[in-house]
Amino acid sequence: MPRALRADAERSTARILEAADRLLRGNPEATLEQIADAAGVARSTVHRRFASRAALLAALTSLVNDRLREVVARARPETAPPLVALHQLTDVALTLKVDWRFAVDLTGDGTTEDSTLDPAVLTGLTTAFSRACEEGLIRPDLDTDWVLRIYFALMHEAAVRPGGEDAHTRAQDVLDVFLHGVGPR
């Protein structure tokens, strides 16, 4: 556990992470030098903060996992009414995904084997779904994995979609299509 970073170092780290996500979402093979330039620092600084490219990606992953844990905790998927929890979850998660698209994609959708998404986040989401299922919001005959995939896919498209709509509107569009798509007939 090294001592705390100096203020300017902390600033650099943040700028590097932001630039990394911004560039990598357009080109996953973007160079560390390109990232450094976009962040307004030298390449050596990137290497000073992150031992390797892999370490930089790991930092992005852990960053987004931290935020997602917060998001899920705040939505209270075990106690809140499923519809409310789902709305809250979708709303905030979408905001996060718009800002940290690459990092969120990097964690994987939880349906793949090599996912680095925090299991706690996934379980929170699945509890919200299963409770929504019990309340008749989701058809029980649908495969859980399939439902999860649909949700993640809609979230992704909503985040990628151009246009200045705010996250709240986008989230509403996602849940509208989702709940009718997987809802009762």
Added chain:
Amino acid sequence: MPRALRADAERSTARILEAADRLLRGNPEATLEQIADAAGVARSTVHRRFASRAALLAALTSLVNDRLREVVARARPETAPPLVALHQLTDVALTLKVDWRFAVDLTGDGTTEDSTLDPAVLTGLTTAFSRACEEGLIRPDLDTDWVLRIYFALMHEAAVRPGGEDAHTRAQDVLDVFLHGVGPR
């Protein structure tokens, strides 16, 4: 226009393209040597058939565009009943996407700027959608781009989804969720 390839050369080309898609879908940065090994040929043979890595990818793109043109033409999106056209389109396109996942993804979803998807394919699909809209299958207040994105996303998830379901079943699942998700209230 060079003279026709010899039979074994044609075979090699096909094996390389198949191996390329199979490997690249798992790792887009897979080496030409890895591809060559998977195809059962030497790396030099890959370079003989495809001048560069870019040329190999271009070949995959054009291959999938050819097939997609066929698919769209066969579905007759301007004359056939929208629901029928949509089913046929989804069914065959999904089969294609399962076999050539990387290549199809490479063409882009048509909603992005750098898409290499044949415009003819895209227009065929959009006509099917607009006619479905006129028949009340799709809510007219939804953004065309958003609807298209949803469709592509569902297709993708259905193709990626593990499990031995045949393309027909998967296509039905896609259209089920899609038409209810974007259908009238």
Added chain:
DNA sequence: CTTAACTGCGACATGCGTGTAGCGTTTCTG
């Protein structure tokens, strides 16, 4: 069967991204 095409193999050149190190300068922190 004879020719031309195709292939595998090995060698080589090249460019590029990554990672390391040192040094002088700037910028926080107490």
Added chain:
DNA sequence: CAGAAACGCTACACGCATGTCGCAGTTAAG
């Protein structure tokens, strides 16, 4: 203000994927 921390810059080493070439052996085609 003094010391430490962080930075920019430069240079270097290294690995690796790409692309090219030639040659000898194999295979399809007429």
